[in-house]
Amino acid sequence: MSFIRVENLYKIFGPKATQALEEVQGGIDKDTLFQKTRHVLGLNRINLEVEQGEFFVIMGLSGSGKSTLLRVLNRLIEPTAGRVLVGDTEVTALSRKELLRFRQDTFGMVFQHFALLPHYNILRNVTFPLELKGLPRKEREEQGMVWLERVGLSGYEKHYPAQLSGGQKQRVGLARALCANPPILLMDEAFSALDPLIRKEMQDELLRLQQELKKTIVFVTHDLDEAMRLGDRIAIMRDGAVVQVGTAEEILARPADDYVAAFLSGVNPAKIYKVEELVQEPVTVVLEREGPRAALRKMGQAGAVNAYVVNRSGFFRGMVRAEKLAEALKTQGEKSGLEGFLEPLSGLSPGQTLEEALPLFSETAVPLPVLDEQGRLLGVVSRGRLIAAMAGRYVPQ
Amino acid sequence: MDLAEAINAFVRWLVQNYGETFEAISQGLLGFLLFFEGLLRGLSWFWVAGLVLLAGWWLSRRLVFALGMGLGVWLIEALGLWDKGMQTLALVLAAVAVSVVIGLPLGILMGRSDRFRGFMLPILDAMQTMPSFVYLIPALLLFGLGKVPALIATVIYAVPPMIRLTDLGLRMVQREVLEAADAFGATSRQRLLKVELPLALPNLLAGLNQTTMMALAMVVIASMIGARGLGEEVLLGIQRLDVGRGAVAGLAIVALAIVLDRLIQAAGQRAVKRYREER
Ligand SMILES: Nc1ncnc2c1ncn2[C@@H]1O[C@H](COP(=O)(O)OP(=O)(O)OP(=O)(O)O)[C@@H](O)[C@H]1O
Ligand SMILES: [Mg+2]
Numbered sequence: 001m002s003f004i005r006v007e008n009l010y011k012i013f014g015p016k017a018t019q020a021l022e023e024v025q026g027g028i029d030k031d032t033l034f035q036k037t038r039h040v041l042g043l044n045r046i047n048l049e050v051e052q053g054e055f056f057v058i059m060g061l062s063g064s065g066k067s068t069l070l071r072v073l074n075r076l077i078e079p080t081a082g083r084v085l086v087g088d089t090e091v092t093a094l095s096r097k098e099l100l101r102f103r104q105d106t107f108g109m110v111f112q113h114f115a116l117l118p119h120y121n122i123l124r125n126v127t128f129p130l131e132l133k134g135l136p137r138k139e140r141e142e143q144g145m146v147w148l149e150r151v152g153l154s155g156y157e158k159h160y161p162a163q164l165s166g167g168q169k170q171r172v173g174l175a176r177a178l179c180a181n182p183p184i185l186l187m188d189e190a191f192s193a194l195d196p197l198i199r200k201e202m203q204d205e206l207l208r209l210q211q212e213l214k215k216t217i218v219f220v221t222h223d224l225d226e227a228m229r230l231g232d233r234i235a236i237m238r239d240g241a242v243v244q245v246g247t248a249e250e251i252l253a254r255p256a257d258d259y260v261a262a263f264l265s266g267v268n269p270a271k272i273y274k275v276e277e278l279v280q281e282p283v284t285v286v287l288e289r290e291g292p293r294a295a296l297r298k299m300g301q302a303g304a305v306n307a308y309v310v311n312r313s314g315f316f317r318g319m320v321r322a323e324k325l326a327e328a329l330k331t332q333g334e335k336s337g338l339e340g341f342l343e344p345l346s347g348l349s350p351g352q353t354l355e356e357a358l359p360l361f362s363e364t365a366v367p368l369p370v371l372d373e374q375g376r377l378l379g380v381v382s383r384g385r386l387i388a389a390m391a392g393r394y395v396p397q
Numbered sequence: 398m399d400l401a402e403a404i405n406a407f408v409r410w411l412v413q414n415y416g417e418t419f420e421a422i423s424q425g426l427l428g429f430l431l432f433f434e435g436l437l438r439g440l441s442w443f444w445v446a447g448l449v450l451l452a453g454w455w456l457s458r459r460l461v462f463a464l465g466m467g468l469g470v471w472l473i474e475a476l477g478l479w480d481k482g483m484q485t486l487a488l489v490l491a492a493v494a495v496s497v498v499i500g501l502p503l504g505i506l507m508g509r510s511d512r513f514r515g516f517m518l519p520i521l522d523a524m525q526t527m528p529s530f531v532y533l534i535p536a537l538l539l540f541g542l543g544k545v546p547a548l549i550a551t552v553i554y555a556v557p558p559m560i561r562l563t564d565l566g567l568r569m570v571q572r573e574v575l576e577a578a579d580a581f582g583a584t585s586r587q588r589l590l591k592v593e594l595p596l597a598l599p600n601l602l603a604g605l606n607q608t609t610m611m612a613l614a615m616v617v618i619a620s621m622i623g624a625r626g627l628g629e630e631v632l633l634g635i636q637r638l639d640v641g642r643g644a645v646a647g648l649a650i651v652a653l654a655i656v657l658d659r660l661i662q663a664a665g666q667r668a669v670k671r672y673r674e675e676r
Pocket of ligand 1: 013040041042060061062064065066067068069
């Protein structure tokens with residue numbers, strides 16, 4: 001069962017939300033609702049499931065309801081109708097007092113403009129969630145120091161927020177969100193206020209932390225590259241509704257409608273697609289011990305001018321060219337192995353993005369081998385295929 | 398006028414039915430006021446000046462400032478108005494204390510509720526445009542002549558800025574910061590004490606300052622219903638056309654005003670200095 005579940009969730013802003021809800025359930029859209037009733041449709045029948053440990057990104061244009069959806073999860077905004085469940089708890093059914101407790105134990109939140117407390121020093125900011133929970137000072141400061149260290153801010157505990165740069169402030173924001181060790185992180189445009197270099201750095205930092213911590217992260221952004229880079233899955237919102245949910249590749253390959261397609265048109269495929277999505281069977285693979293004659297015969301049958309050589313366990317040894325083998329046979333007679341003919345090739349790894357793979361193709365014109373971590377041959381990728389994919393002309397299935 | 402008659406009838410009714418309550422309030426306030434008076438008049442000018450000098454140093458860390466503050470206090474003694482000056486100061490301090498006790502909660506309620514704010518704003522506007530003399534009348538009727546009605550009239554006149562600036566201070570706290578407190582599960586009490594009031598502090602102190610200045614201004618007027626002290630001197634100066642006497646008392650009031658104003662301002666700067674300074 002999924003960790004966060006959202007069922008038939010609606011949010012309508014305005015004094016007579018319940019009345020307006022009937023209109024919405026009757027099927028009128030955001031603009032019509034506003035013209036008719038002056039009520040704003042914030043969320044329109046949202047159904048979502050987020051798995052434990054998943055990095056879930058919510059994306060959409062300004063005003064599409066991303067922040068509202070995020071805030072309904074911990075009820076900073078009360079939904080008009082529908083249910084939110086976290087684990088076994090029905091968040092939407094909690095009393096006010098239970099809700100405060102639940103927020104303390106379950107959610108860490110990171111804000112676009114950091115939302116640090118300017119009158120507290122960094123350590124007290126980081127430990128603020130523990131302070132609210134009523135932990136003794138010594139205990140919470142010990143924990144706070146650990147988290148400060150993890151985000152790389154040891155030594156700053158006595159500083160005040162005004163003395164920190166934007167990136168440092170958001171590290172504090174991150175440490176604060178993690179300090180009470182909640183299972184869920186809610187992040188609303190957490191890196192949008194940072195300049196591009198720092199932003200990239202923070203993304204890396206978050207990914208690194210996430211590898212160790214395995215939190216369930218719900219991350220709002222309107223930046224496509226960020227969404228694709230960070231998200232295991234992405235939800236795209238429009239006018240308060242979720243129009244598509246899926247992995248970056250799924251959404252790119254099959255946009256649900258023209259809105260999503262238009263939305264995605266700005267994506268750079270080189271940053272999204274991975275080498276593994278382009279892998280093909282090599283035309284010819286020969287075993288190292290087979291010898292030149294056998295290799296030549298195989299290449300001849302396949303119409304190939306070169307072959308990829310592996311040993312008995314499937315480890316990649318190098319490439320041989322047909323012309324070289326043929327010449328050697330003519331001038332030197334029989335040979336038993338292929339050792340003398342192997343040419344080394346740079347190996348690609350399946351997880352590399354196309355952008356990262358491209359430079360390796362400058363050394364040679366032949367398709368490059370894709371190797372697993374141990375060095376076993378998984379397949380090859382040709383330069384033509386790579387460039388077609390980067391130009392958006394080839395969409396992996 | 399019917400309205401005037403109705404108000405009179407209402408006040409009579411109050412006195413007849415709640416006379417004892419007013420008496421109890423009166424006794425309580427009197428005790429409070431006399432406490433301040435006893436304290437200030439019991440100390441010699443030397444000690445008060447010394448304390449003010451130390452406070453000035455502690456708040457500003459500037460020697461010239463601290464000396465200036467001490468000098469202001471000495472001036473009152475030098476003008477030969479020490480005892481009356483301390484009577485006035487006691488009344489002002491008591492009035493400010495009562496104003497904070499009343500103003501802070503009202504301001505917090507206004508900051509919390511738009512409805513209550515809508516209800517209070519016209520009342521505050523009316524209170525501030527009403528000529529200050531008018532407050533003397535109900536105080537006089539309910540409590541008679543003396544220190545307590547003077548205190549009450551002073552509080553009514555001086556409390557609006559405390560209320561307004563508390564409200565303003567709370568409303569100026571960044572929405573995102575409040576959201577952060579809520580998101581981490583703060584109770585409304587924790588949020589008020591750990592986030593809202595500390596961040597509103599500069600405004601609270603500005604309110605305190607204005608309230609203090611208004612209380613000081615009201616002191617002269619309140620002497621008409623029996624407040625003793627510097628106001629009484631000014632009043633005598635007026636009655637006897639003794640310009641010199643009035644002016645000297647006026648000077649002492651100015652000295653008090655400057656000392657109080659600068660000390661509170663220094664407190665305000667000190668409160669935010671720690672975290673405003675960039676490094
Ligand atoms: N308190 C509110 N009262 C009325 N309308 C609101 C309120 N909060 C949000 N809205 C409206 O709800 C819609 C969704 O807002 P939301 O803040 O969730 O958008 P968003 O996707 O986060 O946009 P952005 O990228 O600009 O942050 C918008 O039309 C907004 O105007
Ligand atoms: Mg938003």
